[in-house]
Amino acid sequence: MRSHYCGDVTEDLIDQEVTVCGWVHHRRDHGGVIFIDLRDRAGVLQIVIDPDTPAAFALAERARSEYVLLARAKVRHRPAGTINPNLGTGKVEALVRELEILNTANTPPFQLDDPNVQEETRLRYRYMDLRTTRMRDNMLLRAKVARYFRRFLDDAGFLDIETPVLTKATPEGARDYLVPSRVHNGKFFALPQSPQLFKQLLMVAGFDRYYQIVRCFRDEDLRADRQPEFTQLDIEMSFVDEQAVTALMERMIRELFKEVQGVDLPNPFPRITYAEAMHRFGSDRPDMRNPLELVELADVMRDIEFKVFAAAANNPNCRIAALKAPGGNALSRSQIDAYTEFVGIYGAKGLAYIKVNDAAAGRDGLQSPILKFLPDNVVEAIMTRTGAVTGDLIFFGADETRVVNAALGALRDKVAADLGLVANAWRPIWVVDFPMFDWDADSKRWVALHHPFTAPHEDADAVVANPGAALSRAYDMVLNGSEIGGGSIRIHHQHMQSKVFGLLGIGEEEAREKFGFLLDALQFGAPPHGGIAFGLDRLVMLMSGERSIREVIAFPKTQTASCPLTAAPTPVGELQMRELGIRLRRAEGAPPAQS
Numbered sequence: 126m127r128s129h130y131c132g133d134v135t136e137d138l139i140d141q142e143v144t145v146c147g148w149v150h151h152r153r154d155h156g157g158v159i160f161i162d163l164r165d166r167a168g169v170l171q172i173v174i175d176p177d178t179p180a181a182f183a184l185a186e187r188a189r190s191e192y193v194l195l196a197r198a199k200v201r202h203r204p205a206g207t208i209n210p211n212l213g214t215g216k217v218e219a220l221v222r223e224l225e226i227l228n229t230a231n232t233p234p235f236q237l238d239d240p241n242v243q244e245e246t247r248l249r250y251r252y253m254d255l256r257t258t259r260m261r262d263n264m265l266l267r268a269k270v271a272r273y274f275r276r277f278l279d280d281a282g283f284l285d286i287e288t289p290v291l292t293k294a295t296p297e298g299a300r301d302y303l304v305p306s307r308v309h310n311g312k313f314f315a316l317p318q319s320p321q322l323f324k325q326l327l328m329v330a331g332f333d334r335y336y337q338i339v340r341c342f343r344d345e346d347l348r349a350d351r352q353p354e355f356t357q358l359d360i361e362m363s364f365v366d367e368q369a370v371t372a373l374m375e376r377m378i379r380e381l382f383k384e385v386q387g388v389d390l391p392n393p394f395p396r397i398t399y400a401e402a403m404h405r406f407g408s409d410r411p412d413m414r415n416p417l418e419l420v421e422l423a424d425v426m427r428d429i430e431f432k433v434f435a436a437a438a439n440n441p442n443c444r445i446a447a448l449k450a451p452g453g454n455a456l457s458r459s460q461i462d463a464y465t466e467f468v469g470i471y472g473a474k475g476l477a478y479i480k481v482n483d484a485a486a487g488r489d490g491l492q493s494p495i496l497k498f499l500p501d502n503v504v505e506a507i508m509t510r511t512g513a514v515t516g517d518l519i520f521f522g523a524d525e526t527r528v529v530n531a532a533l534g535a536l537r538d539k540v541a542a543d544l545g546l547v548a549n550a551w552r553p554i555w556v557v558d559f560p561m562f563d564w565d566a567d568s569k570r571w572v573a574l575h576h577p578f579t580a581p582h583e584d585a586d587a588v589v590a591n592p593g594a595a596l597s598r599a600y601d602m603v604l605n606g607s608e609i610g611g612g613s614i615r616i617h618h619q620h621m622q623s624k625v626f627g628l629l630g631i632g633e634e635e636a637r638e639k640f641g642f643l644l645d646a647l648q649f650g651a652p653p654h655g656g657i658a659f660g661l662d663r664l665v666m667l668m669s670g671e672r673s674i675r676e677v678i679a680f681p682k683t684q685t686a687s688c689p690l691t692a693a694p695t696p697v698g699e700l701q702m703r704e705l706g707i708r709l710r711r712a713e714g715a716p717p718a719q720s
């Protein structure tokens with residue numbers, strides 16, 4: 126129906142006839158001449174309708190916001206003084222000779238240009254929201270990123286292979302979404318949390334370079350960068366080590382940013398160990414735009430009388446650390462109280478601090494309720510290690526290591542943002558050498574820090590002898606404080622896989638029941654292999670400058686895992702439930718089902 130997209134009509138088409146289609150973005154009647162900004166996915170074009178074309182003019186008078194039009198017009202320069210530098214088509218306009226109204230439209234539920242529309246309303250009318258410039262640009266960026274990944278990986282010899290969506294429930298970290306089987310009454314499929322096991326089987330099968338842009342499903346509590354269904358770029362390779370995987374993936378991301386964003390990322394990306402990341406930043410996904418670091422103080426606090434600090438300093442399961450806030454001396458008591466409340470979210474029982482009013486005055490230049498408990502040599506050590514100067518403020522954390530890391534790690538980011546210390550830049554980093562296992566105090570057993578198929582650096586006997594010291598061959602790519610990709614070299618020996626299952630409390634019978642197909646495959650010549658998965662939604666969110674992945678997904682769910690557009694999830698009829706052999710029982714604490 127059309128010869129050109131609206132956004133593609135430029136000066137190259139001056140004096141040519143074009144046919145364009147789109148939606149009425151704005152309509153202006155200037156005393157006998159009607160101007161319409163016609164919008165499609167490529168942009169906006171100003172079309173002009175004057176009384177010399179009576180039929181077209183009559184239709185233009187009827188046109189309203191979001192009407193769908195077709196215009197046959199001649200491209201011309203805009204008159205002097207009317208050029209719009211904010212539009213790609215801002216130097217031209219199209220004089221209409223024929224106009225058609227392809228469809229009318231009700232009054233939109235919200236003004237498309239209004240940035241203050243409630244998210245619930247935007248999601249309820251998502252097909253309208255997707256017409257906005259913001260959402261259009263986000264969708265185009267997402268498509269461009271996905272297209273780039275396919276081209277890069279195709280050129281690198283990878284095969285795009287699909288894996289099943291209806292599969293077997295396996296314990297991989299989050300809850301599975303279950304799908305009842307009508308044919309196999311009383312049995313369930315699970316929607317895949319990731320294609321992890323299938324891509325390993327593809328390596329066993331000899332397809333040594335696999336990728337897939339794939340939908341994954343996890344029934345877990347949501348947040349800004351999580352959805353019950355999400356998309357990842359899934360990659361696996363055979364006959365590789367960590368260096369081979371990370372080098373190729375780093376090049377892929379570096380070239381992506383160069384092509385799509387026009388940005389030069391570092392070459393190579395810095396890399397640090399998990400232990401160093403936690404020690405310096407309190408997080409395994411540190412934002413490297415943030416110059417603040419945690420400083421260890423346990424060794425100078427062991428013999429002081431202040432029990433809060435001394436107890437933590439002498440407990441191997443605890444940590445005492447400091448965080449210097451440059452210029453933080455200007456913070457008010459109410460602001461400090463707000464920070465105290467903030468770290469409480471992460472389990473901290475309080476937030477001690479020292480204000481540096483005059484560093485040259487020594488102890489007399491400091492202000493803090495805890496100073497009276499600290500000897501001179503300890504105060505001097507704190508000032509030296511933190512590098513505090515006049516005008517700074519020092520925060521302290523003393524508690525279980527996990528609490529201090531979580532609280533001060535989060536405070537580090539919040540303080541840097543509040544004080545304007547975060548650089549306007551892209552700062553990627555690799556985090557490597559994660560622990561294989563984490564001890565779950567509640568269940569009193571080891572759990573896999575990544576997943577049960579990650580290979581350790583040590584041999585099986587060393588892993589079994591000391592699981593807490595075992596390091597995995599895992600690697601995460603972190604960008605500006607967000608993990609955008611994570612992977613590992615996998616276990617490719619059945620003996621090692623069985624030992625790891627045993628350490629995780631998965632006995633032989635359970636392992637055979639849930640992972641028997643994998644254990645069998647590992648006995649038929651499984652090659653050394655490893656891979657990585659990138660969160661496509663999260664990566665595009667960062668590249669677009671959005672704060673939530675919902676803004677880069679065409680039809681997302683809310684934070685309650687529901688869809689305002691379709692009203693899903695919904696009840697299912699009794700007949701269908703009976704066919705599936707299912708009878709509902711309300712979960713403890715759940716509200717009654719709505720019919």
